[in-house]
Amino acid sequence: MKQCKFLSVFAVSAGLLVSPVAWSQVKINPVVPPAPAVKPKPAQTNGKSQVINTIVVVVNDEVITRQELNERLLAVEANLKKQGTPLPDRADLQKQLLERMIVNRAQMQLAKENGMRVDDVMLDRTMLRLAEQNKMSMTEFRNQIEREGTSYAKFREEMRDDILMQRIRDREVDSKIQVSETEIDNYLAAEASSKSGKQELNLAHILVSIPENASSEQIALRRKRAEEVLEKLRGGADFAKLAVTYSDSSEALKGGDIGWREQDRLPQLFVDAISKVKVGEVSDIVRSPNGFHIVKVNGKRAMNDSKAAAVEQQTRARHILLKVSQIVTEAEARQKLMEFKRKIEAKEATFEDLAKANSVDGSASKGGDLGWIFPGVTVPEFEQVMDKLAINQISDPVTSQFGVHIIQVLERKTDELSKDRQRIAARQAVRERKADEALQDWLREIRDRAYVEYRLEDK
Numbered sequence: 001m002k003q004c005k006f007l008s009v010f011a012v013s014a015g016l017l018v019s020p021v022a023w024s025q026v027k028i029n030p031v032v033p034p035a036p037a038v039k040p041k042p043a044q045t046n047g048k049s050q051v052i053n054t055i056v057v058v059v060n061d062e063v064i065t066r067q068e069l070n071e072r073l074l075a076v077e078a079n080l081k082k083q084g085t086p087l088p089d090r091a092d093l094q095k096q097l098l099e100r101m102i103v104n105r106a107q108m109q110l111a112k113e114n115g116m117r118v119d120d121v122m123l124d125r126t127m128l129r130l131a132e133q134n135k136m137s138m139t140e141f142r143n144q145i146e147r148e149g150t151s152y153a154k155f156r157e158e159m160r161d162d163i164l165m166q167r168i169r170d171r172e173v174d175s176k177i178q179v180s181e182t183e184i185d186n187y188l189a190a191e192a193s194s195k196s197g198k199q200e201l202n203l204a205h206i207l208v209s210i211p212e213n214a215s216s217e218q219i220a221l222r223r224k225r226a227e228e229v230l231e232k233l234r235g236g237a238d239f240a241k242l243a244v245t246y247s248d249s250s251e252a253l254k255g256g257d258i259g260w261r262e263q264d265r266l267p268q269l270f271v272d273a274i275s276k277v278k279v280g281e282v283s284d285i286v287r288s289p290n291g292f293h294i295v296k297v298n299g300k301r302a303m304n305d306s307k308a309a310a311v312e313q314q315t316r317a318r319h320i321l322l323k324v325s326q327i328v329t330e331a332e333a334r335q336k337l338m339e340f341k342r343k344i345e346a347k348e349a350t351f352e353d354l355a356k357a358n359s360v361d362g363s364a365s366k367g368g369d370l371g372w373i374f375p376g377v378t379v380p381e382f383e384q385v386m387d388k389l390a391i392n393q394i395s396d397p398v399t400s401q402f403g404v405h406i407i408q409v410l411e412r413k414t415d416e417l418s419k420d421r422q423r424i425a426a427r428q429a430v431r432e433r434k435a436d437e438a439l440q441d442w443l444r445e446i447r448d449r450a451y452v453e454y455r456l457e458d459k
Contacts, residue, residue: 085244205247208247
Protein backbone atom coordinates (compact mmCIF):
# COMPACT_ATOMS: atom_id res chain seq x y z
CA MET A 1 0.00 0.00 0.00
CA LYS A 2 1.28 3.45 -0.82
CA GLN A 3 1.90 5.57 2.24
CA CYS A 4 0.54 9.10 2.37
CA LYS A 5 3.49 10.78 4.07
CA PHE A 6 1.73 14.05 4.91
CA LEU A 7 -1.25 12.57 6.72
CA SER A 8 0.50 12.42 10.07
CA VAL A 9 0.62 16.23 9.95
CA PHE A 10 -2.63 17.27 8.32
CA ALA A 11 -5.12 14.53 9.09
CA VAL A 12 -4.78 15.17 12.81
CA SER A 13 -5.99 18.70 12.30
CA ALA A 14 -4.69 21.42 10.05
CA GLY A 15 -2.75 23.97 12.05
CA LEU A 16 -2.41 21.95 15.26
CA LEU A 17 1.30 22.64 15.11
CA VAL A 18 1.09 26.28 16.18
CA SER A 19 2.58 27.13 19.53
CA PRO A 20 0.26 27.70 22.48
CA VAL A 21 0.63 29.81 25.56
CA ALA A 22 0.96 27.56 28.59
CA TRP A 23 -2.43 26.43 29.92
CA SER A 24 -1.66 27.66 33.40
CA GLN A 25 -0.95 31.16 32.08
CA VAL A 26 -4.24 31.89 30.32
CA LYS A 27 -4.99 35.60 30.41
CA ILE A 28 -8.34 37.11 29.49
CA ASN A 29 -8.15 40.70 28.36
CA PRO A 30 -10.45 42.64 30.71
CA VAL A 31 -11.01 45.50 28.27
CA VAL A 32 -12.62 43.27 25.66
CA PRO A 33 -16.41 43.27 26.01
CA PRO A 34 -18.09 39.93 26.73
CA ALA A 35 -18.70 37.78 23.70
CA PRO A 36 -22.27 37.70 22.44
CA ALA A 37 -24.43 34.87 23.66
CA VAL A 38 -23.95 31.78 21.56
CA LYS A 39 -25.97 28.62 21.52
CA PRO A 40 -24.59 25.14 21.00
CA LYS A 41 -25.82 22.98 18.17
CA PRO A 42 -29.15 21.27 18.78
CA ALA A 43 -29.14 18.00 20.60
CA GLN A 44 -28.82 14.92 18.43
CA THR A 45 -31.09 11.98 19.10
CA ASN A 46 -29.81 8.47 18.46
CA GLY A 47 -32.32 5.83 19.48
CA LYS A 48 -32.88 6.04 23.24
CA SER A 49 -29.84 8.20 24.02
CA GLN A 50 -29.46 11.91 23.50
CA VAL A 51 -26.06 13.56 23.03
CA ILE A 52 -25.84 17.29 23.70
CA ASN A 53 -23.06 19.12 21.87
CA THR A 54 -22.14 21.66 24.53
CA ILE A 55 -19.83 24.66 24.26
CA VAL A 56 -16.42 24.19 25.90
CA VAL A 57 -14.78 27.52 25.00
CA VAL A 58 -15.84 30.86 23.53
CA VAL A 59 -13.11 32.52 21.43
CA ASN A 60 -14.09 36.11 20.63
CA ASP A 61 -17.47 35.68 18.88
CA GLU A 62 -17.05 31.99 17.94
CA VAL A 63 -17.25 28.77 19.93
CA ILE A 64 -15.41 25.48 20.20
CA THR A 65 -17.82 22.65 20.97
CA ARG A 66 -17.42 19.43 22.89
CA GLN A 67 -17.91 17.49 19.66
CA GLU A 68 -15.07 19.38 17.92
CA LEU A 69 -12.77 18.84 20.89
CA ASN A 70 -13.55 15.12 21.15
CA GLU A 71 -13.05 14.56 17.41
CA ARG A 72 -9.67 16.27 17.49
CA LEU A 73 -8.69 14.45 20.67
CA LEU A 74 -9.39 11.04 19.12
CA ALA A 75 -7.44 12.02 15.99
CA VAL A 76 -4.43 13.23 17.99
CA GLU A 77 -4.41 10.08 20.12
CA ALA A 78 -4.51 7.92 16.98
CA ASN A 79 -1.65 9.90 15.46
CA LEU A 80 0.51 9.66 18.58
CA LYS A 81 -0.03 5.89 18.67
CA LYS A 82 0.97 5.69 15.01
CA GLN A 83 4.18 7.61 15.83
CA GLY A 84 4.88 5.23 18.71
CA THR A 85 4.58 8.03 21.29
CA PRO A 86 3.27 6.89 24.69
CA LEU A 87 0.02 8.68 25.47
CA PRO A 88 -0.01 11.17 28.36
CA ASP A 89 -2.97 11.46 30.71
CA ARG A 90 -6.05 12.34 28.68
CA ALA A 91 -6.68 15.46 30.79
CA ASP A 92 -3.18 16.77 30.02
CA LEU A 93 -3.57 16.02 26.33
CA GLN A 94 -6.96 17.73 26.25
CA LYS A 95 -5.47 20.89 27.77
CA GLN A 96 -2.67 20.95 25.19
CA LEU A 97 -5.08 20.36 22.34
CA LEU A 98 -7.69 22.88 23.44
CA GLU A 99 -5.08 25.62 23.79
CA ARG A 100 -3.94 24.97 20.22
CA MET A 101 -7.51 25.06 18.99
CA ILE A 102 -7.98 28.44 20.68
CA VAL A 103 -4.82 29.88 19.11
CA ASN A 104 -5.77 28.47 15.70
CA ARG A 105 -9.26 29.94 15.92
CA ALA A 106 -7.81 33.35 16.81
CA GLN A 107 -5.48 33.17 13.79
CA MET A 108 -8.28 32.26 11.39
CA GLN A 109 -10.45 35.06 12.76
CA LEU A 110 -7.64 37.55 12.19
CA ALA A 111 -7.12 36.29 8.64
CA LYS A 112 -10.81 36.67 7.84
CA GLU A 113 -10.89 40.14 9.39
CA ASN A 114 -8.12 41.07 6.93
CA GLY A 115 -10.17 39.86 3.97
CA MET A 116 -8.23 36.66 3.40
CA ARG A 117 -9.99 33.63 1.99
CA VAL A 118 -9.13 30.35 0.29
CA ASP A 119 -11.52 29.57 -2.54
CA ASP A 120 -12.31 26.11 -3.90
CA VAL A 121 -10.12 26.56 -6.99
CA MET A 122 -6.99 27.16 -4.91
CA LEU A 123 -7.94 24.36 -2.52
CA ASP A 124 -8.41 21.91 -5.40
CA ARG A 125 -4.97 22.79 -6.76
CA THR A 126 -3.42 22.27 -3.34
CA MET A 127 -5.02 18.84 -3.04
CA LEU A 128 -3.83 17.94 -6.53
CA ARG A 129 -0.29 19.06 -5.66
CA LEU A 130 -0.33 16.92 -2.50
CA ALA A 131 -1.50 13.92 -4.51
CA GLU A 132 1.28 14.47 -7.07
CA GLN A 133 3.90 14.83 -4.34
CA ASN A 134 2.80 11.46 -2.97
CA LYS A 135 2.78 9.92 -6.48
CA MET A 136 -0.94 9.24 -6.37
CA SER A 137 -3.93 9.92 -8.57
CA MET A 138 -6.66 12.00 -6.95
CA THR A 139 -8.76 8.85 -6.52
CA GLU A 140 -5.89 7.05 -4.76
CA PHE A 141 -5.22 10.15 -2.68
CA ARG A 142 -8.84 10.40 -1.55
CA ASN A 143 -9.05 6.69 -0.75
CA GLN A 144 -5.85 6.85 1.29
CA ILE A 145 -7.16 9.75 3.36
CA GLU A 146 -10.35 7.87 4.14
CA ARG A 147 -8.39 4.70 4.99
CA GLU A 148 -6.53 6.83 7.54
CA GLY A 149 -9.88 7.46 9.23
CA THR A 150 -10.62 11.02 8.04
CA SER A 151 -13.39 11.95 5.63
CA TYR A 152 -12.16 13.65 2.47
CA ALA A 153 -14.55 16.59 2.98
CA LYS A 154 -13.22 17.16 6.50
CA PHE A 155 -9.62 16.88 5.30
CA ARG A 156 -10.31 19.55 2.64
CA GLU A 157 -11.72 21.98 5.20
CA GLU A 158 -8.81 21.39 7.56
CA MET A 159 -6.46 22.07 4.66
CA ARG A 160 -8.34 25.30 3.88
CA ASP A 161 -7.82 26.43 7.49
CA ASP A 162 -4.14 25.53 7.35
CA ILE A 163 -3.58 27.58 4.17
CA LEU A 164 -5.45 30.51 5.71
CA MET A 165 -3.31 30.43 8.84
CA GLN A 166 -0.14 30.21 6.78
CA ARG A 167 -1.18 33.27 4.80
CA ILE A 168 -1.77 35.40 7.87
CA ARG A 169 1.57 34.25 9.36
CA ASP A 170 3.37 35.11 6.13
CA ARG A 171 1.88 38.59 6.27
CA GLU A 172 2.16 39.30 9.99
CA VAL A 173 5.42 37.50 10.82
CA ASP A 174 7.63 36.42 7.93
CA SER A 175 7.30 39.64 5.94
CA LYS A 176 8.34 41.71 8.97
CA ILE A 177 11.55 39.90 9.89
CA GLN A 178 14.49 42.25 9.37
CA VAL A 179 18.09 41.12 8.80
CA SER A 180 20.85 43.72 9.06
CA GLU A 181 24.06 43.80 7.02
CA THR A 182 25.99 43.39 10.28
CA GLU A 183 24.13 40.16 11.02
CA ILE A 184 25.04 38.89 7.54
CA ASP A 185 28.70 39.85 8.05
CA ASN A 186 28.78 38.05 11.41
CA TYR A 187 27.16 34.95 9.91
CA LEU A 188 29.66 34.76 7.03
CA ALA A 189 32.59 35.37 9.37
CA ALA A 190 31.47 32.58 11.69
CA GLU A 191 31.01 30.23 8.74
CA ALA A 192 34.48 31.04 7.39
CA SER A 193 36.15 30.44 10.76
CA SER A 194 34.31 27.19 11.45
CA LYS A 195 36.72 24.26 11.55
CA SER A 196 34.05 21.58 11.27
CA GLY A 197 32.09 20.90 8.11
CA LYS A 198 28.41 21.73 7.78
CA GLN A 199 26.03 19.37 9.53
CA GLU A 200 22.37 18.48 9.46
CA LEU A 201 20.78 17.89 12.84
CA ASN A 202 17.67 15.95 13.83
CA LEU A 203 16.37 17.61 16.98
CA ALA A 204 13.37 17.59 19.27
CA HIS A 205 12.64 20.12 21.95
CA ILE A 206 10.47 21.03 24.90
CA LEU A 207 9.60 24.66 25.65
CA VAL A 208 8.30 25.86 28.99
CA SER A 209 7.11 29.31 28.00
CA ILE A 210 7.26 32.54 29.97
CA PRO A 211 4.31 34.94 29.76
CA GLU A 212 4.83 38.43 28.41
CA ASN A 213 5.91 40.94 31.08
CA ALA A 214 6.35 38.08 33.57
CA SER A 215 7.24 38.85 37.18
CA SER A 216 10.34 37.35 38.79
CA GLU A 217 8.05 34.95 40.71
CA GLN A 218 6.42 33.73 37.48
CA ILE A 219 9.81 33.22 35.84
CA ALA A 220 11.02 31.24 38.85
CA LEU A 221 7.94 29.01 38.72
CA ARG A 222 8.41 28.35 35.01
CA ARG A 223 12.08 27.50 35.51
CA LYS A 224 11.13 25.10 38.30
CA ARG A 225 8.70 23.40 35.91
CA ALA A 226 11.45 23.04 33.29
CA GLU A 227 13.79 21.59 35.95
CA GLU A 228 11.15 19.03 36.89
CA VAL A 229 10.83 17.99 33.24
CA LEU A 230 14.62 17.70 32.88
CA GLU A 231 14.81 15.60 36.04
CA LYS A 232 12.22 13.20 34.60
CA LEU A 233 14.15 12.97 31.33
CA ARG A 234 17.42 12.27 33.14
CA GLY A 235 15.53 9.58 35.07
CA GLY A 236 14.67 7.80 31.82
CA ALA A 237 11.20 9.22 31.00
CA ASP A 238 10.11 9.25 27.36
CA PHE A 239 10.95 12.58 25.70
CA ALA A 240 8.03 12.54 23.25
CA LYS A 241 5.50 11.81 25.98
CA LEU A 242 6.81 14.66 28.15
CA ALA A 243 6.77 17.00 25.15
CA VAL A 244 3.10 16.24 24.54
CA THR A 245 2.34 16.72 28.24
CA TYR A 246 4.41 19.79 29.13
CA SER A 247 5.77 21.58 26.07
CA ASP A 248 4.41 24.90 24.86
CA SER A 249 6.24 24.64 21.53
CA SER A 250 4.63 24.39 18.12
CA GLU A 251 5.93 20.81 17.83
CA ALA A 252 4.43 19.58 21.12
CA LEU A 253 1.79 17.30 19.58
CA LYS A 254 4.50 15.70 17.42
CA GLY A 255 6.42 14.72 20.54
CA GLY A 256 8.57 17.83 20.21
CA ASP A 257 10.07 16.61 16.92
CA ILE A 258 11.68 19.35 14.82
CA GLY A 259 13.11 16.89 12.30
CA TRP A 260 16.21 17.23 10.12
CA ARG A 261 17.44 20.75 9.46
CA GLU A 262 20.68 22.26 8.25
CA GLN A 263 22.66 23.48 11.22
CA ASP A 264 22.77 27.08 10.00
CA ARG A 265 18.97 27.14 9.64
CA LEU A 266 18.43 26.38 13.34
CA PRO A 267 18.31 28.95 16.15
CA GLN A 268 21.87 29.55 17.33
CA LEU A 269 20.63 28.93 20.87
CA PHE A 270 19.84 25.31 19.94
CA VAL A 271 23.12 24.77 18.09
CA ASP A 272 25.12 26.07 21.07
CA ALA A 273 23.05 24.02 23.54
CA ILE A 274 23.76 20.69 21.82
CA SER A 275 27.38 21.34 20.76
CA LYS A 276 28.64 18.72 23.25
CA VAL A 277 25.50 16.58 23.43
CA LYS A 278 25.67 13.07 21.96
CA VAL A 279 22.96 11.48 19.84
CA GLY A 280 20.15 10.24 22.09
CA GLU A 281 20.97 12.68 24.90
CA VAL A 282 19.34 15.94 26.02
CA SER A 283 20.79 19.37 26.70
CA ASP A 284 20.76 21.35 29.88
CA ILE A 285 18.02 23.97 30.23
CA VAL A 286 18.64 27.02 28.05
CA ARG A 287 16.83 30.35 28.31
CA SER A 288 15.43 32.45 25.45
CA PRO A 289 13.03 35.43 25.49
CA ASN A 290 10.17 32.93 25.00
CA GLY A 291 11.04 30.63 27.88
CA PHE A 292 13.12 27.64 28.92
CA HIS A 293 14.14 25.00 26.38
CA ILE A 294 15.37 21.42 26.61
CA VAL A 295 16.79 20.05 23.34
CA LYS A 296 17.25 16.40 22.41
CA VAL A 297 19.62 15.23 19.66
CA ASN A 298 18.00 12.45 17.63
CA GLY A 299 20.65 12.43 14.91
CA LYS A 300 23.63 14.16 13.30
CA ARG A 301 25.01 13.81 9.78
CA ALA A 302 27.43 15.64 7.53
CA MET A 303 25.83 17.53 4.64
CA ASN A 304 26.37 15.83 1.32
CA ASP A 305 28.52 17.43 -1.35
CA SER A 306 25.59 18.60 -3.45
CA LYS A 307 24.19 20.63 -0.57
CA ALA A 308 27.54 22.13 0.36
CA ALA A 309 28.54 22.82 -3.24
CA ALA A 310 29.56 26.33 -4.26
CA VAL A 311 27.81 25.94 -7.62
CA GLU A 312 24.13 26.61 -8.25
CA GLN A 313 21.72 26.64 -11.14
CA GLN A 314 20.17 30.02 -11.94
CA THR A 315 17.01 30.63 -13.93
CA ARG A 316 16.14 33.73 -15.92
CA ALA A 317 12.35 34.05 -15.93
CA ARG A 318 9.56 36.53 -16.43
CA HIS A 319 6.00 36.61 -15.15
CA ILE A 320 2.69 38.41 -15.23
CA LEU A 321 1.13 38.97 -11.81
CA LEU A 322 -2.52 39.79 -11.11
CA LYS A 323 -3.63 40.67 -7.59
CA VAL A 324 -6.66 39.03 -5.97
CA SER A 325 -9.07 41.43 -4.28
CA GLN A 326 -12.72 41.91 -3.42
CA ILE A 327 -13.18 43.17 -6.98
CA VAL A 328 -11.10 40.52 -8.78
CA THR A 329 -11.52 36.97 -7.47
CA GLU A 330 -8.82 34.32 -7.80
CA ALA A 331 -10.96 32.44 -10.33
CA GLU A 332 -11.30 35.57 -12.48
CA ALA A 333 -7.55 36.25 -12.29
CA ARG A 334 -6.78 32.68 -13.34
CA GLN A 335 -9.21 32.87 -16.24
CA LYS A 336 -7.67 36.13 -17.45
CA LEU A 337 -4.15 34.72 -17.25
CA MET A 338 -5.17 31.59 -19.14
CA GLU A 339 -6.43 33.89 -21.91
CA PHE A 340 -3.07 35.72 -21.89
CA LYS A 341 -1.28 32.37 -22.23
CA ARG A 342 -3.51 31.40 -25.16
CA LYS A 343 -2.83 34.71 -26.94
CA ILE A 344 0.94 34.41 -26.47
CA GLU A 345 1.06 30.82 -27.73
CA ALA A 346 -1.17 31.76 -30.70
CA LYS A 347 1.18 34.71 -31.40
CA GLU A 348 -1.72 37.14 -31.07
CA ALA A 349 0.27 39.09 -28.43
CA THR A 350 3.70 39.03 -26.83
CA PHE A 351 4.48 38.18 -23.24
CA GLU A 352 6.37 41.45 -22.87
CA ASP A 353 3.45 43.62 -24.07
CA LEU A 354 0.89 41.84 -21.90
CA ALA A 355 3.15 42.14 -18.85
CA LYS A 356 3.66 45.87 -19.41
CA ALA A 357 -0.08 46.44 -19.79
CA ASN A 358 -1.42 44.16 -17.05
CA SER A 359 1.14 42.97 -14.49
CA VAL A 360 0.94 44.61 -11.06
CA ASP A 361 4.54 43.73 -10.20
CA GLY A 362 7.56 46.05 -10.27
CA SER A 363 8.92 44.03 -13.18
CA ALA A 364 6.03 45.14 -15.45
CA SER A 365 8.04 47.96 -17.01
CA LYS A 366 10.65 45.38 -18.10
CA GLY A 367 8.04 43.12 -19.68
CA GLY A 368 7.85 41.00 -16.53
CA ASP A 369 11.57 40.11 -16.64
CA LEU A 370 12.75 39.06 -13.16
CA GLY A 371 16.37 38.63 -14.20
CA TRP A 372 18.50 35.75 -12.96
CA ILE A 373 16.88 33.92 -10.03
CA PHE A 374 18.79 31.80 -7.52
CA PRO A 375 17.19 28.82 -5.73
CA GLY A 376 15.30 29.83 -2.60
CA VAL A 377 14.81 33.46 -3.60
CA THR A 378 11.19 33.17 -4.74
CA VAL A 379 8.27 31.70 -2.77
CA PRO A 380 8.03 27.88 -2.98
CA GLU A 381 4.83 27.84 -5.08
CA PHE A 382 6.51 29.97 -7.73
CA GLU A 383 9.87 28.17 -7.66
CA GLN A 384 8.40 24.67 -7.87
CA VAL A 385 6.48 25.50 -11.03
CA MET A 386 9.35 27.51 -12.56
CA ASP A 387 11.83 24.66 -12.03
CA LYS A 388 9.64 22.24 -14.01
CA LEU A 389 9.28 24.49 -17.07
CA ALA A 390 11.26 23.96 -20.24
CA ILE A 391 12.97 26.94 -21.88
CA ASN A 392 10.31 29.30 -23.36
CA GLN A 393 7.45 27.24 -21.89
CA ILE A 394 4.63 29.20 -20.21
CA SER A 395 3.03 27.85 -17.05
CA ASP A 396 -0.62 27.60 -16.19
CA PRO A 397 -1.70 30.16 -13.55
CA VAL A 398 0.15 29.77 -10.23
CA THR A 399 -1.25 31.13 -6.96
CA SER A 400 1.09 32.50 -4.30
CA GLN A 401 0.75 34.90 -1.37
CA PHE A 402 1.28 37.78 -3.84
CA GLY A 403 -1.53 36.88 -6.25
CA VAL A 404 -1.80 34.77 -9.39
CA HIS A 405 1.06 34.47 -11.92
CA ILE A 406 1.94 32.94 -15.23
CA ILE A 407 5.65 32.24 -15.64
CA GLN A 408 7.96 31.81 -18.61
CA VAL A 409 11.52 30.51 -18.35
CA LEU A 410 13.91 32.28 -20.75
CA GLU A 411 17.33 30.80 -19.89
CA ARG A 412 19.21 28.65 -17.38
CA LYS A 413 22.86 28.58 -16.36
CA THR A 414 25.14 27.15 -13.70
CA ASP A 415 27.64 29.43 -11.99
CA GLU A 416 29.97 29.45 -9.02
CA LEU A 417 28.47 31.02 -5.95
CA SER A 418 29.22 34.75 -6.13
CA LYS A 419 29.78 36.97 -3.12
CA ASP A 420 26.38 38.54 -3.72
CA ARG A 421 24.76 35.12 -3.74
CA GLN A 422 26.62 34.13 -0.59
CA ARG A 423 25.13 37.16 1.11
CA ILE A 424 21.66 36.28 -0.17
CA ALA A 425 22.04 32.74 1.21
CA ALA A 426 23.35 34.11 4.50
CA ARG A 427 20.43 36.53 4.76
CA GLN A 428 17.98 33.66 4.27
CA ALA A 429 19.73 31.52 6.88
CA VAL A 430 19.61 34.35 9.44
CA ARG A 431 15.93 34.94 8.62
CA GLU A 432 15.16 31.28 9.28
CA ARG A 433 17.03 31.43 12.58
CA LYS A 434 14.88 34.38 13.66
CA ALA A 435 11.58 33.04 12.28
CA ASP A 436 10.70 30.58 15.06
CA GLU A 437 11.11 33.13 17.81
CA ALA A 438 9.19 35.76 15.82
CA LEU A 439 6.31 33.33 15.30
CA GLN A 440 6.15 32.45 19.00
CA ASP A 441 6.06 36.16 19.93
CA TRP A 442 3.24 36.85 17.46
CA LEU A 443 1.15 33.86 18.57
CA ARG A 444 1.49 34.96 22.18
CA GLU A 445 0.30 38.45 21.20
CA ILE A 446 -2.83 37.28 19.37
CA ARG A 447 -3.58 34.81 22.18
CA ASP A 448 -3.36 37.58 24.77
CA ARG A 449 -5.63 39.84 22.70
CA ALA A 450 -8.34 37.20 22.29
CA TYR A 451 -11.44 37.09 24.48
CA VAL A 452 -11.55 33.54 25.88
CA GLU A 453 -14.28 32.15 28.12
CA TYR A 454 -14.03 28.56 29.34
CA ARG A 455 -17.22 26.58 29.83
CA LEU A 456 -15.68 23.20 30.53
CA GLU A 457 -17.45 21.35 33.32
CA ASP A 458 -14.13 19.82 34.43
CA LYS A 459 -11.81 22.86 34.19
